[in-house]
Amino acid sequence: MERQWRGKFPVNRRKPAVELGSGVRKSYREVIDVSWGDPHRAGVKPLSFVRQVLAACLYSELMDGDKLMVDVKQRAQRLLGTCAGGSVGSYCATAGIPQTLQSVSQYIMRRDGGVPCHPENIYISPGSQWALTNILKVLVNSEASPRTGVLIPVPCHSTTIISLTTLGAVAVPYYLREERGWALEMEELQRALDSAKGVCNPVALYMINPGNPAGYVQSRKSIQEVIRFAAEKKLFLLADEVFQDCVYGKESEFVSYKRALAEIGAPLSDSVELASFHTASKGLMGECGLRTGYVELVNLDPAVMKHINNLFSTNSCPILGQIALDVMVNPPQPGDPSYPLYLKVRHFYLPASLAQNVRRVEEVINSFPDFSCQPLEGGAFAFPRLFLPPKAIERAKEAGLQPDTFYCLRLLEEAGVLFSPGTEYGQKEGTYHIRFCIMTPSDTMEEILRRLSAFHEQFMKEFS
Amino acid sequence: MERQWRGKFPVNRRKPAVELGSGVRKSYREVIDVSWGDPHRAGVKPLSFVRQVLAACLYSELMDGDKLMVDVKQRAQRLLGTCAGGSVGSYCATAGIPQTLQSVSQYIMRRDGGVPCHPENIYISPGSQWALTNILKVLVNSEASPRTGVLIPVPCHSTTIISLTTLGAVAVPYYLREERGWALEMEELQRALDSAKGVCNPVALYMINPGNPAGYVQSRKSIQEVIRFAAEKKLFLLADEVFQDCVYGKESEFVSYKRALAEIGAPLSDSVELASFHTASKGLMGECGLRTGYVELVNLDPAVMKHINNLFSTNSCPILGQIALDVMVNPPQPGDPSYPLYLKVRHFYLPASLAQNVRRVEEVINSFPDFSCQPLEGGAFAFPRLFLPPKAIERAKEAGLQPDTFYCLRLLEEAGVLFSPGTEYGQKEGTYHIRFCIMTPSDTMEEILRRLSAFHEQFMKEFS
Ligand SMILES: Cc1ncc(COP(=O)(O)O)c(C=O)c1O
Ligand SMILES: Cc1ncc(COP(=O)(O)O)c(C=O)c1O
Numbered sequence: 001m002e003r004q005w006r007g008k009f010p011v012n013r014r015k016p017a018v019e020l021g022s023g024v025r026k027s028y029r030e031v032i033d034v035s036w037g038d039p040h041r042a043g044v045k046p047l048s049f050v051r052q053v054l055a056a057c058l059y060s061e062l063m064d065g066d067k068l069m070v071d072v073k074q075r076a077q078r079l080l081g082t083c084a085g086g087s088v089g090s091y092c093a094t095a096g097i098p099q100t101l102q103s104v105s106q107y108i109m110r111r112d113g114g115v116p117c118h119p120e121n122i123y124i125s126p127g128s129q130w131a132l133t134n135i136l137k138v139l140v141n142s143e144a145s146p147r148t149g150v151l152i153p154v155p156c157h158s159t160t161i162i163s164l165t166t167l168g169a170v171a172v173p174y175y176l177r178e179e180r181g182w183a184l185e186m187e188e189l190q191r192a193l194d195s196a197k198g199v200c201n202p203v204a205l206y207m208i209n210p211g212n213p214a215g216y217v218q219s220r221k222s223i224q225e226v227i228r229f230a231a232e233k234k235l236f237l238l239a240d241e242v243f244q245d246c247v248y249g250k251e252s253e254f255v256s257y258k259r260a261l262a263e264i265g266a267p268l269s270d271s272v273e274l275a276s277f278h279t280a281s282k283g284l285m286g287e288c289g290l291r292t293g294y295v296e297l298v299n300l301d302p303a304v305m306k307h308i309n310n311l312f313s314t315n316s317c318p319i320l321g322q323i324a325l326d327v328m329v330n331p332p333q334p335g336d337p338s339y340p341l342y343l344k345v346r347h348f349y350l351p352a353s354l355a356q357n358v359r360r361v362e363e364v365i366n367s368f369p370d371f372s373c374q375p376l377e378g379g380a381f382a383f384p385r386l387f388l389p390p391k392a393i394e395r396a397k398e399a400g401l402q403p404d405t406f407y408c409l410r411l412l413e414e415a416g417v418l419f420s421p422g423t424e425y426g427q428k429e430g431t432y433h434i435r436f437c438i439m440t441p442s443d444t445m446e447e448i449l450r451r452l453s454a455f456h457e458q459f460m461k462e463f464s
Numbered sequence: 465m466e467r468q469w470r471g472k473f474p475v476n477r478r479k480p481a482v483e484l485g486s487g488v489r490k491s492y493r494e495v496i497d498v499s500w501g502d503p504h505r506a507g508v509k510p511l512s513f514v515r516q517v518l519a520a521c522l523y524s525e526l527m528d529g530d531k532l533m534v535d536v537k538q539r540a541q542r543l544l545g546t547c548a549g550g551s552v553g554s555y556c557a558t559a560g561i562p563q564t565l566q567s568v569s570q571y572i573m574r575r576d577g578g579v580p581c582h583p584e585n586i587y588i589s590p591g592s593q594w595a596l597t598n599i600l601k602v603l604v605n606s607e608a609s610p611r612t613g614v615l616i617p618v619p620c621h622s623t624t625i626i627s628l629t630t631l632g633a634v635a636v637p638y639y640l641r642e643e644r645g646w647a648l649e650m651e652e653l654q655r656a657l658d659s660a661k662g663v664c665n666p667v668a669l670y671m672i673n674p675g676n677p678a679g680y681v682q683s684r685k686s687i688q689e690v691i692r693f694a695a696e697k698k699l700f701l702l703a704d705e706v707f708q709d710c711v712y713g714k715e716s717e718f719v720s721y722k723r724a725l726a727e728i729g730a731p732l733s734d735s736v737e738l739a740s741f742h743t744a745s746k747g748l749m750g751e752c753g754l755r756t757g758y759v760e761l762v763n764l765d766p767a768v769m770k771h772i773n774n775l776f777s778t779n780s781c782p783i784l785g786q787i788a789l790d791v792m793v794n795p796p797q798p799g800d801p802s803y804p805l806y807l808k809v810r811h812f813y814l815p816a817s818l819a820q821n822v823r824r825v826e827e828v829i830n831s832f833p834d835f836s837c838q839p840l841e842g843g844a845f846a847f848p849r850l851f852l853p854p855k856a857i858e859r860a861k862e863a864g865l866q867p868d869t870f871y872c873l874r875l876l877e878e879a880g881v882l883f884s885p886g887t888e889y890g891q892k893e894g895t896y897h898i899r900f901c902i903m904t905p906s907d908t909m910e911e912i913l914r915r916l917s918a919f920h921e922q923f924m925k926e927f928s
Contacts, residue, residue: 033548040551051523059512059519067529084497087504089751126590126755130779143607159778166774287553289783291590291755310630314623315594318782319753 592757
């Protein structure tokens with residue numbers, strides 16, 4: 001959820017409170033905050049079909065007027081019919097509304113070219129992170145000795161690191177190879193596993209695909225290698241696939257771990273344990289505030305499923321989130337009155353503006369000799385490497401800060417742009433990165449790049 | 465959340481699947497489900513002011529038309545201003561939107577006659593149960609020997625029992641005295657604490673006030689006795705006060721544990737540790753599906769607060785829920801265009817129809833010699849005692865069921881009314897109860913009582 005580091009790096013959005021070093025104040029009208037994976041925060045507009053259906057479900061008088069298209073009303077009517085008492089204000093089964101579980105399972109089957117998916121293996125939850133934390137609770141024995149280990153990529157989505165640590169697990173890092181577009185290499189996985197010997201007992205392997213913070217997309221071949229590795233080492237696979245709809249590399253394609261596993265065939269396809277996570281917070285929806293995600297579980301022991309069922313039985317996903325999820329997996333179809341507008345956003349506006357952002361970010365960042373951005377294939381972020389001069393590193397140390405945190409604070413103070421430092425996600429010793437969300441309107445991205453460029457040039461000059 | 469027992473007692477809402485014993489089928493148009501603490505499910509209408517504000521926040525075009533009152537639009541505008549990017553689809557700080565935390569703390573201060581309340585001691589969460597589970601995680605050491613104990617009332621809200629058990633804690637029961645209107649007696653608390661000796665290490669005392677499933681309201685005196693007891697025994701107080709707005713006994717008044725603690729004065733008021741829970745799921749709002757609650761923490765050690773902060777940092781409350789919460793603690797005021805309608809529901813319609821339900825339930829249940837209902841002072845439920853004939857108990861045992869479960873299944877099958885059996889909440893050995901929600905429209909309650917009466921008479925005759 002990208003919000004934890006705020007605790008370590010306190011920021012007042014209205015008025016940067018910190019003043020470090022230069023004392024120079026650039027003028028800017030307002031802070032642009034692209035430190036979260038949060039499209040709406042960055043100015044992306046919500047999908048009107050989704051919002052209209054939700055509004056109609058909440059406020060039934062909207063069904064009478066002529067403000068809403070007939071398919072919006074029909075959809076709202078149908079979804080309200082799945083709620084107890086016909087109200088989005090009622091409780092539902094803790095795993096989710098049965099009809100929505102059904103919709104999600106059909107969506108997964110379509111996505112995976114027909115690989116079977118059963119609603120009883122799906123839990124809809126208040127955010128995908130909550131689902132992940134629950135699954136981790138089952139895997140991690142917080143009092144075990146040696147402690148439970150979970151292999152995680154470096155760099156890694158920071159909330160997962162917090163979940164792991166809070167549960168008392170050891171995060172065993174495997175480093176993605178930046179120079180090869182953040183590739184996951186099998187020798188590195190093996191090295192990571194070996195490094196755990198005598199330290200902890202690794203039980204699971206966590207991957208983020210497409211990546212966060214690094215914007216890679218794993219190939220089918222890479223995924224299948226990882227699956228075979230997990231099978232051989234008896235590791236539970238945790239596939240964080242929340243960015244599955246965010247792929248923009250020309251050569252890239254999202255392949256789910258579930259599908260890749262099915263394609264390998266028996267005996268692996270019947271035995272490797274897998275949890276796959278998805279959400280309404282990302283992609284075209286970008287509805288982070290609704291708190292809606294789900295997990296699909298594959299090949300789990302029935303006894304373990306029972307325990308998981310218990311963990312999911314003390315909370316359920318907000319009903320409005322489930323309604324949005326149902327719309328997400330069943331968008332308007334050709335012939336529906338709302339289809340033309342939906343199509344425009346889905347197939348033209350968003351991809352076009354994202355593609356433009358990607359191109360511009362790569363272009364601008366790589367135009368600096370001391371900045372380097374790997375090709376952005378998917379996800380929601382750019383995670384360029386920053387080659388900082390020794391003097392800047394020294395100054396940061398004097399201030400008791402990591403060098404990239406120092407850079408980000410100065411950027412905030414002087415240019416009014418809020419990024420997050422690579423140090424929050426893990427990075428190879430001695431390397432520095434910054435992360436920012438690329439899901440913004442194009443003109444916002446231009447403004448960000450303009451401010452960043454001016455600041456960067458100035459900063460590098462100051463410390464050269 | 466009242467939903468777990470459904471797992472143990474599988475129910476198909478459309479067609480009762482179980483047929484036990486009689487084979488007699490009564491005719492009914494549809495099943496009335498009052499087994500949950502869920503007003504909308506039982507047919508209560510949502511508050512239109514709340515729903516209109518939420519709809520306007522979701523779908524901004526509603527701000528332009530003339531469908532909505534000006535105060536609705538202003539409220540929506542103001543609350544959207546507290547969301548990042550002006551969208552309810554963005555993430556917020558994990559403790560809650562700062563302005564909403566502020567609103568809640570002011571509300572608590574007003575409720576408690578000015579006792580100070582600080583926003584930084586409040587966590588808004590996806591449902592109050594989630595907050596309770598998090599606080600329990602801090603209190604319960606799942607691997608300790610002897611195990612951690614938590615004193616809980618009998619009968620007790622069932623989800624809390626599940627949370628405790630899942631965390632590996634021992635639930636130490638203290639029995640409420642049914643014949644005295646489910647009074648909490650100090651000798652019984654002492655007995656319960658003594659009973660834990662050699663079994664577990666009791667660290668906390670959980671109370672539900674007003675009660676669930678039993679409909680009592682604790683007096684100020686009783687609360688202060690409990691606080692002194694907790695202070696003496698060094699127990700953490702967990703005050704589940706989600707029904708604080710559901711008080712209808714003429715002599716009853718809700719007094720918060722926080723206020724009672726403050727009124728006791730130092731040194732207790734500065735030392736007894738307290739967590740108090742509230743929610744948007746109950747009372748006038750009844751918005752269970754939004755998943756919104758909060759906890760206020762009093763007198764906690766800063767180190768413990770830090771740990772709690774970590775636990776709350778992997779999820780946040782849905783934004784729409786927080787907006788509803790803000791409206792709940794700041795309802796329309798005299799002079800606002802929406803005030804007259806709000807006033808009608810708040811002060812006339814709901815209290816009148818609830819008072820009528822309460823009167824009718826007590827009247828009808830107590831008219832049977834083998835049924836007995838204590839005065840209903842608060843909460844959302846009736847929990848009458850059922851004096852079952854030996855033959856019914858025998859038949860239940862033959863079917864492998866608890867006697868009150870047997871009764872509820874037969875009631876469902878023959879009368880199409882869904883209650884939950886006392887056995888789900890704990891009850892004194894050899895006593896039997898049923899629980900049902902009394903927050904329904906008056907005509908629904910009449911229909912429930914009509915069906916129940918006819919069934920009950922028939923059932924008792926069958927087994928006499
Ligand atoms: C990789 C990854 N996983 C999970 C999440 C959590 O998403 P949700 O809002 O569904 O909890 C995020 C959010 O940024 C993420 O980046
Ligand atoms: C006593 C009690 N506490 C907590 C809850 C949970 O409410 P929420 O919907 O806020 O999680 C309930 C719900 O029925 C309840 O009865």
